[in-house]
Amino acid sequence: MNEFVIRTHNLTKKYHDRAAVNSLNLSIGRGEIYGFLGPNGAGKTTTIRMLLGLIRPTSGKVEIFGKDLQKDRLNILKKVGSLVEYPSYYGHLSAVENLEAIRRILNLPKSRIAEVLDIVSLTKEARRSVKGYSLGMKQRLGIASALLGSPELLILDEPTNGLDPSGIQEIRELIKRMPKEHGITVLVSSHLLSEVELMAGSVGIIAQGRMVFQDTIEHLQHQASSTIEMTVSEPEAAVWIARDSGLTGQLQEGRIHFDGLSNTQVAGLVRRLVENKHDIYRVEEKRKSLEDIFMQIVGTGGSL
Amino acid sequence: MKAFFRVLSAERLKMSKSYLWLIVLASPVLAALIGMLVSSELAEWPLLLGGMSLFHAMLFLPVMTGLFSSFICRYEHTGGGWKSLLALPVSRTAVYLAKFTVVICLLALTQILLLGAILITGRIIHISSPIPWHMLLQSILGGWVACLPLAALQMFASLRWASFAAPLVVNVIFTIPNILITNSATYGPYYPWAQPFLAMMPKGMNGYDFGAFNLPFESLMITVLGGFVLFFASGLVYFNRKEV
Ligand SMILES: Nc1ncnc2c1ncn2[C@@H]1O[C@H](COP(=O)(O)OP(=O)(O)OP(=O)(O)O)[C@@H](O)[C@H]1O
Ligand SMILES: [Mg+2]
Numbered sequence: 001m002n003e004f005v006i007r008t009h010n011l012t013k014k015y016h017d018r019a020a021v022n023s024l025n026l027s028i029g030r031g032e033i034y035g036f037l038g039p040n041g042a043g044k045t046t047t048i049r050m051l052l053g054l055i056r057p058t059s060g061k062v063e064i065f066g067k068d069l070q071k072d073r074l075n076i077l078k079k080v081g082s083l084v085e086y087p088s089y090y091g092h093l094s095a096v097e098n099l100e101a102i103r104r105i106l107n108l109p110k111s112r113i114a115e116v117l118d119i120v121s122l123t124k125e126a127r128r129s130v131k132g133y134s135l136g137m138k139q140r141l142g143i144a145s146a147l148l149g150s151p152e153l154l155i156l157d158e159p160t161n162g163l164d165p166s167g168i169q170e171i172r173e174l175i176k177r178m179p180k181e182h183g184i185t186v187l188v189s190s191h192l193l194s195e196v197e198l199m200a201g202s203v204g205i206i207a208q209g210r211m212v213f214q215d216t217i218e219h220l221q222h223q224a225s226s227t228i229e230m231t232v233s234e235p236e237a238a239v240w241i242a243r244d245s246g247l248t249g250q251l252q253e254g255r256i257h258f259d260g261l262s263n264t265q266v267a268g269l270v271r272r273l274v275e276n277k278h279d280i281y282r283v284e285e286k287r288k289s290l291e292d293i294f295m296q297i298v299g300t301g302g303s304l
Numbered sequence: 305m306k307a308f309f310r311v312l313s314a315e316r317l318k319m320s321k322s323y324l325w326l327i328v329l330a331s332p333v334l335a336a337l338i339g340m341l342v343s344s345e346l347a348e349w350p351l352l353l354g355g356m357s358l359f360h361a362m363l364f365l366p367v368m369t370g371l372f373s374s375f376i377c378r379y380e381h382t383g384g385g386w387k388s389l390l391a392l393p394v395s396r397t398a399v400y401l402a403k404f405t406v407v408i409c410l411l412a413l414t415q416i417l418l419l420g421a422i423l424i425t426g427r428i429i430h431i432s433s434p435i436p437w438h439m440l441l442q443s444i445l446g447g448w449v450a451c452l453p454l455a456a457l458q459m460f461a462s463l464r465w466a467s468f469a470a471p472l473v474v475n476v477i478f479t480i481p482n483i484l485i486t487n488s489a490t491y492g493p494y495y496p497w498a499q500p501f502l503a504m505m506p507k508g509m510n511g512y513d514f515g516a517f518n519l520p521f522e523s524l525m526i527t528v529l530g531g532f533v534l535f536f537a538s539g540l541v542y543f544n545r546k547e548v
Contacts, residue, residue, distance in 0.1 A: 049387070049548070052387075052391040053391075054387055054390055054391060054547070054548040055547040055548065056547075074393045074394070074395065075393070077391065077392065077393040078393040080391070082387075082388070082391045083388070084384060084387040084388065084391065085384050085387065086383055086384055087383075087388075088380075088382075088383045088384045088385040088387065088388040088389075089383065090318055090379050090385075091382075092321050092322060093317075093318070093321055097317065097321070100317060101314040101317050101318055102314070102392065104310055104313045104314040104317065105307075105310050105311055105314045105392050105394055106310075106392065106393070107306075107310055142388075145388065149393075
């Protein structure tokens with residue numbers, strides 16, 4: 001598993017002295033679905049454009065399949081399928097003709113077109129001109145184009161942008177099948193954690209051009225600070241007792257909240273409260289939702 | 305080289321479903337109409353050539369050159385097409401060459417159609433003298449070659465500006481003063497919009513012996529090729545460095 005498909009080394013892109021991407025170290029393992037997250041303007045698209053060689057980094061290096069992108073661009077791109085920002089298509093042509101144009105460039109057998117149309121379930125609509133397609137269908141055509149060359153790596157920039165929930169669901173299911181059925185590594189960017197948490201194994205979170213978190217989703221959940229919430233018979237008195245043992249709790253709607261208590265601290269506090277004849281109705285652990293964590297990381301711009 | 309032919313074949317597919325062929329047809333058809341209408345005054349081959357290719361060479365050909373260049377870049381400018389095209393495993397040079405090739409092939413097609421129109425009109429209005437092949441071919445071929453610098457320049461502009469209309473408007477604005485500029489023997493030969501006009505008009509006939517028309521065909525071609533190399537190379541370098 002520790003074979004990297006993408007690695008960047010201090011990748012930086014500056015526009016007029018302002019870094020849109022700043023010393024980014026991305027690493028994505030083979031067969032992974034990697035969620036690349038960040039708010040608007042964080043630098044996701046800029047990073048992806050550098051990964052595809054569409055723009056030149058100001059400094060730093062991109063390695064894909066263990067090869068230097070700058071030196072081996074065309075060989076690398078043979079094994080990469082991509083969809084950047086919005087699906088591009090020739091509106092006056094049908095889906096089949098759109099794919100045919102790409103097929104000619106990639107020099108593939110004609111049968112590939114039917115195969116990818118089938119993967120994205122566009123076979124029935126394939127002969128209509130693309131102008132009349134819904135956004136979801138265009139997005140699926142974009143993914144079909146990306147899949148045409150049987151890539152080993154799929155780079156999708158906000159593939160669910162502008163789709164309704166069922167469209168999002170559809171694309172998500174499609175992406176989830178990629179590693180399993182086709183052995184493809186996927187990089188998918190989004191500005192919503194909720195969109196990728198159900199499919200991605202790893203996430204990289206970028207804010208203001210810097211990577212602020214990069215690890216598995218489980219680790220992300222794990223790193224979330226939790227709150228202990230207590231419901232007791234005499235909350236005001238209980239807060240004083242807690243303060244006595246060096247713990248600061250906030251009283252909210254008759255419940256006491258404590259941040260980041262260890263198991264021993266919880267046990268000690270409960271014991272003291274019981275000794276002081278308090279009734280303890282509930283001790284609950286409240287974990288922040290992933291979205292809260294994401295907002296927290298992105299908001300502070302610093303790492304957890 | 306293989307990459308070039310593969311991109312060319314894709315470009316051909318993209319253009320095949322557009323109505324560009326109507327434009328290719330328009331100018332030769334118009335020229336034929338002019339030829340028939342004023343047939344009494346164009347009863348000799350050089351006169352017919354001059355009369356039929358006047359508007360074509362002075363106006364339509366430069367305008368078409370700009371139009372084809374804009375058209376060939378149009379689909380990529382809308383909806384992030386450059387990103388998907390250039391993320392494919394083909395060199396930018398191959399893409400540039402393929403697109404330029406489509407433009408100059410369309411221009412060649414117009415020229416061939418114009419030649420056909422001249423020959424047919426000549427037959428219809430019963431010009432009895434033998435067909436002056438050398439003169440006709442020099443005009444048709446020379447006109448095409450004289451479009452190359454402008455095609456390269458317009459290609460550059462169309463790659464540079466995402467707008468479809470802007471390079472076209474600029475092109476028309478620069479085409480209009482053609483008739484004035486050809487009066488100047490000093491500047492005329494260097495003006496890319498006037499070069500097709502200078503190259504196509506038959507020499508010494510019909511009053512085309514003023515200003516820049518006095519320049520020998522060979523000297524004009526040398527100027528044209530020099531300009532072509534300059535604009536073509538600049539466009540190619542620009543495209544290879546372009547941030548997409
Ligand atoms: N060509 C450019 N010139 C100047 N600044 C640019 C250019 N391209 C991008 N930027 C800046 O770089 C930053 C990152 O932009 P980028 O498009 O990569 O963000 P993003 O994460 O993809 O955002 P979004 O979610 O909105 O797509 C932005 O502040 C943007 O203004
Ligand atoms: Mg973006």
